[in-house]
Amino acid sequence: MSPSRLRRTVPSIAVVSLTLAAALTAPVRAHVQYVTPGGDAVDAIGFLLATLAEPLNAALLGGGVAAGTVGLLAYLRIRPARHDVLRLRELLAGYRDLLPWLLRLSVGLPLVGAGFAGYLFTPLFTPSPATFVRLVGITIGFLLLFGFGTRLVAATGLVVYGWALTQSPDLLLAFEYVPGFLAIALVGGGRPSADQVIARMAADERTLYSRIDPFYRRVAVPFVERVDSYREYVPLVLRAGMGLAFVYLGIVQKLVNPGDSLAVVAKYDLTAVVPVDPALWVVGAGVVEAAVGVALLAGLFVRLFSGVAFLLLTTTLFGLPDDPVVAHISMFGLVSALLVTGAGPVSFDAWVAREVPDAVPDPLEESAGAAD
Template identity: 60%
Template sequence: MRPLTRNGRTRLVVATLGAVLTATGIASAHVEYVTDAGERGDPVAFLVGALSSPLVILALGSGGVAVLGTMAAYLLFRPLRADVRAFRRALARYTDLLPWLLRLSMGLPMVGAGFAGYLFTPLVTAGDTVVPVRLFGVAVGFALLFGLATRFVAGVALVSYLALLPFHPEMFFAFEYTAGLLAVVLVGGGRPSADHVIAQMAANEETVYSRFDPFYRRIAVPVGDRIDPYRQFVPTVIRVGMGVVFAYLAFAEKLLAPNQALAVVEKYGLSTLVPVPPELWVLGASLTELFLGVLLVLGLFTRASSAAAFVVFTTTLFGLADDPVLAHISLFGLVSALLVTGAGPLSVDAAVFRAPNQMGIPGTGVGPSRATDGGDRSGTDADR
């Protein structure tokens, strides 16, 4: 009976966690994208009023106990070890496609931003410079999608974002671009990509193209050799960037702007969908985002946190019809990348639960240092 008891407890806490994530995830949108509420509101008054409700305290407390209980139950009983290990290894076999996944995650929203006429986020519109902005977004997006001059294009986009950020602070709502573009710089074009095809042709001395190509041996190979040692930090870059995004959204869009967050709850009738106080929706969404952000920055239960983030994004898109899908593609892609890589180095998962393991992160797919076999390299994230 003992195994049944463990499994029963695990199913109970997992089901409770799922219900909490589903309920709060619908309210976890980019608030600025779906409401025009002007007044941000008084955060202190909002918290005092919300936490004076026994129902709010009970719901938040039970949700917190459910989440922490789920984590503790997993560490204590470690259920379904073989299943989790097989799942992790299956995901790790997609490592050779990681550059492709990252290029799609950055390229698709950049193309969408170009055609829509905004810079990185719908909050920063082109205005009088609509033509250059559209050309920039479309050119960068398609270059990333095709994998042409990948590292250079991603570097240009990253520098452009950082240069524009002081002039448009609202671009911080799309801070995931820094993590995604830097990750693309580290991994390169990978395969399939135009860079990979060109490199194969240039590396073959029997081709006519290899005699004239001025970039592969003089630029691509030296740059790749310098960047290769840092590829192992791709998971670290992604999860820290995503963690910062989650924490920032929790504070900037909800806890510090309660009126705007409450306007979203009212606009979509969320309190009618689930008859709880609007304040509970806002606090639940903000605490969920903040908790996921902390877990990602620490690299604790990384794959589980990424899966939970994926659920949050999905419920947001289905629950809030006005939330622009293109603005979330980058988020979907980056948490999917973490499902493949795990926590990576400089993480609690690696330091506490498992010794670091050198996971090959592919780049151009050419040369002995560029892994392309897609073998079973499960990374540093333990059975999570």
């Protein structure tokens, strides 16, 4: 498929993926199962209507949504601190050459942790035999961290995830691995990595290794030349995958399962942190997470909402003392990657860039080439 054809079909693929994810989420246990056995069954629609029927809840939630919307529209109109924003974007884009390393760390570290803990991708999935599960997670994770056979290992990890998803819908809790593996397969090992060292040794005709390496010129170089034209879609892959993950967290795990979420609020006495109605805690968290997901899917202020997502992950995950934080390193890393890449093509930010020249988002720099 040519890049131009891919540009036309990607939005349709994103819509189909969101529809499929929504269809599969009904039987899935919520993220709160990590920290609590769950709560009483609660009618989601009735819960939402009852929460909004309280004047204070409606005022706080509606005021927050209105303030956020007005703030974004005002920024587009006034655009204060323009040079600061451009400078920040330039500084973040300066890390683009380290993007492959960041992606490998984001996926490799939690896989190694999962392997040693005896689960695969999510603590809710512990298939048998345990020894095989440990070997799969540790092997894929270490190879990604080392950057050896990076694209092949990422493709293997994606296949393993697909198999695991057929065994348990709980794997949707770790959906961020899908964009992570896809992005790694597109960018390769980058630097620093074993792949880069091997490629440079093989490319130097003065070395003995260049004369005995059977793969570099016959396999690696043609493959990289074939996939290089798709590297610009790495930001799109990341934000589409993370957007789906956050929409799932907000709608399915919070708004559709309010009883389980109320159990978390009660267990950690979250109303003592922010003294509001427990129901507003659940609805507010669900709306914010869903809004972040929709913004990422649309490519709307991607760096801003990636920062919001990072803050959400920090406050909600590290604030729960018995939450398996290692299971969420992938989300932290991939959100950080979006801070570097920005929105990329097929996005609201790209559309704004055509209207306001100095608002152009930094595209992903194609820096790997055959050396990856």
